[in-house]
Amino acid sequence: MASSVQQQTSSSLKRRDSSLSRESDVMTITPLGAGSEVGRSCVFMTFKGKTIMFDCGIHPAFSGMAALPYFDEIDPSTIDVLLVTHFHLDHAASLPYFLEKTTFKGRVFMTHATKAIYKLLLSDYVKVSKVSVEDMLFDEQDILRSMDKIEVIDFHQTLEVNGIRFWCYTAGHVLGAAMFMVDIAGVRVLYTGDYSREEDRHLRAAELPQFSPEVCIIESTYGVQLHQPRHIREKRFTDVIHSTVSQGGRVLIPAFALGRAQELLLILDEYWSNHPELHNVPIYYASPLAKRCMAVYQTYINSMNERIRTQFANSNPFDFKHISPLKSIDEFNDVGPSVVMASPGSLQSGLSRQLFDKWCAEKKNACVIPGYVIEGTLAKMIINEPKEVTLMNGLSAPLNMSVHYISFSAHADCAQTTNFLEELMPPNIILVHGEANEMGRLKQKLVTCFAERNPKISTPKNCQSVEMKFNSVKMAKTIGKLAEQTPENGENVSGLLVRKGFSYQIIAPDDLHVFSQLSTANVTQRITIPYSGAFGVIKHRLKQIYESVESSTDEESGAPTLRVHEQVTVRQDSENHLSLQWTADPIGDMVSDSIVALVLNASREMPKVVVETETEKDDAEEQKKTEKIVHALLLNLFGNVKYGEDGRLVISVDDNVAYLDKQKGEVESENEALKERVKLAFKRIQTAVKPIPASGTGS
C-alpha cells in the first residue's frame, strides 16, 4: 500500500513528459538535391510528425545513380505526401525510380497538365539518353506504372491528407507548373518550384498567394541577375537566326520537346510569317514524340493565358504554318540552311547532340542556347566558346559554329524575387535551386534589402538541414454570450470551437446561428417496445434505479406515463406496447437504452413479480451503514485507518499521516501527494455510496 502512493506520483509525471515530446514544435527542412546547386530538385520537410517531399528530379549533368537526389539521407517510407511542381526533368524525372525502387509508400500529387506531359517527357528522356540498360534508373514500364500512382490536383483546390492541408498556385514557367502551399497545424510553407512573375506568349505569370507563409522555399536560379526586357530578348533571338540562315548556315536550338520549346516555336512561326523571304528555309521541331507532344499541349489550353486562349477561338495557335515535325536524324534532309530545334537541351546525347557533332566545325552555323544550362553539361561548356569539343565518338573537333546564349527559361530574376518576397514577407526564407556563388550573392542582397524586418535566410547544401521552431499556441476569440464576462485564471470556459479559414472562435451553442452559418437542431427519438406485462412492474423497477421517476397521465390518450430522470417519457400505448420518447443527447440516449434493456428483461421473466412495499428507510441505520462501508473501503486502500480524538479518521501510510474529516470531506496532511490521494479516494467513495443524483451531471 505504501509503494502505491509513490507509484501513482511517478506514473503521472511520466505521462506528462511523453505527451510533450510526442509532437515536436520544430520544423526541419532538408534539401536532398538542388541545395546550393541546380538540378535534382528534392526538398524534404517534416513537422509535427508529418513528412512531405517536394519534387523528385534528376541532375541532367550526371547519369545513372549519380544523377539522383540523396535519398539515402532519409527514410522514404515515412513520407506522407510527395508534391511535384512541374514536368521538367530536374523536378520530376526520378519519380519512377522513387516509386518503384524505394520504400516510399505515400501519395503523389501534381497538376493535370504536369501529369500528362510528365509521361511524354520521361518516355522521350528514356529513348534519348544513350546509356546502357544497366545504367538506366527506370524504363518505360516503370513510367507507366508510376502513372497509376500519381494523383491530380487542380489549381486552387485544397486537399487534405493525414492532417496536411495543401493547395497550389500558378507558377508560370511552363504549362501546368505550380507553387505548393502546405499547411500543417496552422503553419504554412510555400514551395515555389521554378516560377516566373512575367507573362509570356502563352503562359500566365505566377500568382501572388493571398496568405503569407511562415516559411518560403524559393528558387534562386538567376541570383542577382536581371533579365533583359522580353522584346529585346526576342529580337536578339530572331536576329541571330535570320542572319545565320541568310548566309546559308544552319541553326541548332537544343531544347526539350516540351516546355520552353513551345514559346520559341510561337516566336519563330510569327517571325517567319512576317518575313516571306525566309519561307524556303525550313524549321524543324525534332523529337521522337513531336506530334504527340503538341497534341497534349493543345489539350491544356485552359491553363494558358488570356491572349492565347482568345487566339485559340479563331485558330489553333499551335498549328504552325512554317514548322514541321522531325522524328529522327534519318528523316532529316540536310540540304541548305535550316533551323532545327532538337532535344535534349543539355546537348548530352540524342538528336541535338548528333546535329551538334555534325555542324560544329562549320563557322557559318550557329547554336542558340535558349534556356538555363546546368553546370557539367556540354551546353554549359560551349557558352565559353572553347576552341575544341569532344564528339560523341570520342574524337575532338574544332568548335567553329557561333554559340549564343539567349535565355527564355522563365525563371524569376533578382527584381522579381525581391518584389515577390517583399509582398509576402515570410519570416523564414530558404534559397534552393541556384549555384552556390549566385545564391550567396542573392542572400546578401536580400539581407540588406530586408534589414528592418530581418527574416532568417538560409542557403543549405544538400543534406544540410534547416530547423525552425514554431509556437504551437493558437489564439481563439470568444464572442457573444461567452464574452460578456472575462473569465478568471483557472476558470473553465466551454463552448463550441468554430474555425473560419485560419481564425478560431469559441461560441456558446445558442449563439451559433448568430455568429456563423451553423445552427443547432434537436432530434426527438421515439421507440416502441412490445410489452404485455403490468405497467406497475416497470415503474417499480425504474424507481429502483433512478431517483427521479414521475408518474402522470397522458393528456390525449389517457394512458399512464412515466417521466424518467426528466429526460425520457415512457408511455403505455396499448396492452402490448410501450413507447419511449426523448430528445437525443448523450444522457437521454443512455437513459433510454437502460429503460429498453429493463423492459425487455422484465418481459422475459415468466413468473409475475409482486410489487413489494418499500421498506421505510431508517435514517440512522443508513448513516451507520454508510460509515461502516466508508471505513472498510478506506482500510482496503490505505491499510492503517483509525479513529482519532476529534472524530476525524487518521490514515497513516509509511511515515506520512493524513487526517480526514468525514462530514466535510476535508483532508489535512503534511504530505501533498497523500493528501490528494485521500481526498480523491474519499470523494469517489462518497459518490459510490449515494444514489445517482437527479441532475445527471454529477460531481
Next chain:
Amino acid sequence: MSIRFKFKSVIEFETLDIGRKPYISIGEVRSRIMNVKKLDNVFRKDSDLVLYDAVTGLEYGDDMFQIPTGSSLIVKRVPIEVASSAM
C-alpha cells in the same frame, strides 16, 4: 564468393561478386560499388558512400577491415563536403 548490398532507401538487395578469396576489404567494396553504380566516373565526384553492417546497423569505419563472403551491407550515398572558395 559474393556479398549482398542495398542502398538505404531502396527495397531490394543486390549481389556483388568479390572474386575467389573468401573475404574482401571495406575500401575495396566501396570502390567496387562506386564503379558498378558509375558514381566515380563523373566530371565532378560529389558523392561518397558510407557502409554499414545490415544486421547490426554499425558503420564500417575502417577501410582495411575485412568482411567475409555472404555478408550483407547497407550503403548510404552522401554528398562530399566541397571545400569551396566562395561563400
